Amino acid sequence: MTAMAPIPGRSTERSLAIRTSKLNLWYGTFQALFDVDLDIRQGIITSMIGPSGCGKSTFLRSVNRINERLGYVRTTGTIDVMGQNIMDPEVELVQVRKQIGMVFQRPNPLPISIRDNVLFGHRIHNAGKRDARSEEDGIVENALQTVLLWDKVKDKLDKKATALSLEEQQKLCIARLLPVKPGVLLMDEPCSALDPKGTEAVEELIWELRGEYTILIVTHNMAQARRASEECIFMLMGKVVEHDDTGQMFVTPKHKETADYIEGRYG
Amino acid sequence: MFEATQLNRRNETTQKLFRLALGGMTGILILPVILILGTLIWKGAPVISFEFLFTGPTKGMTAGGIFPALLGTILLVLVALLASVPLGVAAAIYLSEYAPNNWFTRAINLAIINLAGVPSIVHALFGVGAFVIFFKFGTSILAASLTLAIMTLPVVIVATRESLQAVPEAFREACWNMGATRWQTIRRVVLPNAVTGILTGVILEVSRTAGETAPIMFTGAAFFLPLLPQSVFDQTMALSLHLFVVSTQVPNMPEQLPYGVALVLISLVLLMNSLSIALRMYLRGKKKW
Incomplete structure (x- = not known):
């Protein structure tokens, strides 16, 4: 069993993309997550907010x-992604990474051409073989569109990706995940290295992607969480405090800690 | 309001003094290099000719050329490179990309650095014991080159490892996050970006290998051979040993001949280095991040 269940397209019912239960995590002796139970719905944007750490x-x-990859990390509990526990011993890590794309805080395009960046993931999951030029062209255009x-x-596909502006680099980093058809996109403060204009552009893009992809986005920017997500999770000291509809949470938070954080009283 | 004060002037004098002192030290440092190269060219250049480079020595080595030694050095360096580059680069990739960061890996790294500090005569004796006697290669090009290879391995490993580690971690993370295996990451991203640094290691190795005398003296280099080597199991002459011989071991040696030999040896090293540097600049020009 290597492949995970195929992802249905836009789902109308409230199916779950990620479900964790009793997730505990330690870095050495320091416990970073405490019994995290989260249900993250498929096809929507969920933001995660909370103070650093x-x-x-x-x-x-x-x-x-x-x-x-950090050898001293220990995890207990389960993480189901699209119905399958990814902590199972028979789960193939390469498939996990393929189905669950990740975007980092700092855009990290590879120092190769724009075209090769977009095709990188596709090629490594294709036995290293290259498809016909026309087929690859289609993939590149599709992802970049x-x-x-x-x-x-489109006129400088053979130029180095590292020569692009940060905003374009971040978009490219998202684009290169798409050809392998992931179900989930994880984004770790994807706009924090960008200027306001770049932030707006990337937010717009993320908004466009919802529906087809389940997007989980960590952000320090409260306004971003508010305008660019449908559900919001507030965490504090390794525990989930509140998980609600974003509009709901920002207008009438259920917990005092959430209200304090949202109103900028700490964090 | 803006005039110099006493203190300003004193500080200015001190700083001039130090600039002079530091500049003087640098000058003293450069002086020997200029003197050595100058003397070599001044005294050695008249000896250099087509015959000198491409014929063998005659009259008890007091006349004729140095072709067997020149060819021998090139052969020794090439065979040594063939052995040490694949081995060293492979070991460095393992140590940098695969090995877990524990006490054992750290001990290996320490051992490699110490290996670089072992005197060449010790490597020579190891070469005699291991390659000449135990593996029964006899005193031969193969034994001498392998000794040179062992001696220069640490340089290759350290240079390769450092250039691998200079490749930003973000590139590796990007690859792993797309589901690339470690080897795919190394092959497609890490190595292409580390190749200039690896070449630097090889450059250093070449210059060191070509000039070494002790490790080849006992393992494969001969004072004088009437014939050119036919295979890697033959002995060979070598420039460095030849220089030692014509400078100290042969009576009635014309004064300029050793200078000529030294000049050829230095030029050979410079030539090989420039080739590698040119290649490196070409490859560096192609990358950018």
Whole structure:
């Protein structure tokens, strides 16, 4: 069993993309997550907010098991992604990473051409073989169209990706996840290295992607969480305090801690 | 209001003094290099000719050329490179990209650095014991080159490891997050970006290998051979040993001949280095991040 269940397209019913139960995580002896039970719905944008060190990035990095690279991380509990526990021993890590794409705080395009960046993931999951040029061209155009970058870069696909502006680099980093058809996109403060204009552009793009992809986005920017997500999770000290409809949470938070944080009294 | 005060003037004098002192030290440092190269070119250049480069020595080595030694050095360096580059680069990739960061890996790294500090005569004796006697290669090009390879391995490993580690971690993370295996990451992203640094290691190795005398003296280099080597199991002459011989071991040696040999040896090293540097600049020009 290597492949995970295929992702249905836009889902109308409230099916779950990610469900964790009793998720605990330790960095050495320091416990970063405490019994995290979260149901994250498929096809919507869920934002995670909370002060630094509250465990939101740790949670995000558990969902594609990138945390494990640090040898001293220990996890208990289950993380179901699209119905399958990714902590199972028979789960293939490469498939997890393929189905669950990740976007980082700092855009990290590879120092190769724009075209090769978009095709990188596709090629490594294709036994290293290259498809016919026309087929690859189609993939590149498709992915770049989706991230609203095609018109800007279509004439310089063979230029180094590292020469692009940060905003374009971040869009490219999203674009290169798409050809392998992931179900979930994890974004760790994807706009914090960008200027306000870039932030707006990338937010717009993320908004466009919802529906087809389940997006989980960690942010320090309250306004961003408010305008660019449908559900919102507030974490504090490794625990989930509140998980609600974003509009609801920002207008009438149920917990005092949430209200304090949203109104900027700490964090 | 803006005039210099006493203190300003004193500070200015001090700083001039130090500039002079530091500049003087640098000058003293450069002086020997200029003197050595100058003397070599001044005294050695008249000896250099087509015959000198492409014929063998005659009259008990007091006349004729140095072709067997020149060819021998090139052969020794090439065979040593063939052995040490694949081995060293592979070991460095393992240590940098695969090995867990624990006490054992750290001990290996420490051992490699210490290996670089072992005197060349010790490597020579190891070469005699291991390659000449145990593996029964005899005193031969193969034994001498392998000794040189062992001696220069640490340089290759350290240089390769450092250039691998200079590749930003973000590139690796990007690859792993797309589901690339470690090897795919190394092959497609890490190595292409580390190749200039690896070449630097090889450059250093070449210059060191070509000039070494002790490690090849006992393992494969001969004072004088009437014939050119036919295979890697033959002995060979070498420039460095030849220089030692014509400078100290042969009576009635024309004064300029050793200078000529030294000049050829230095030029050979410079030539090989420039080739590598040119290649490196070409490859660096192609990358950018």
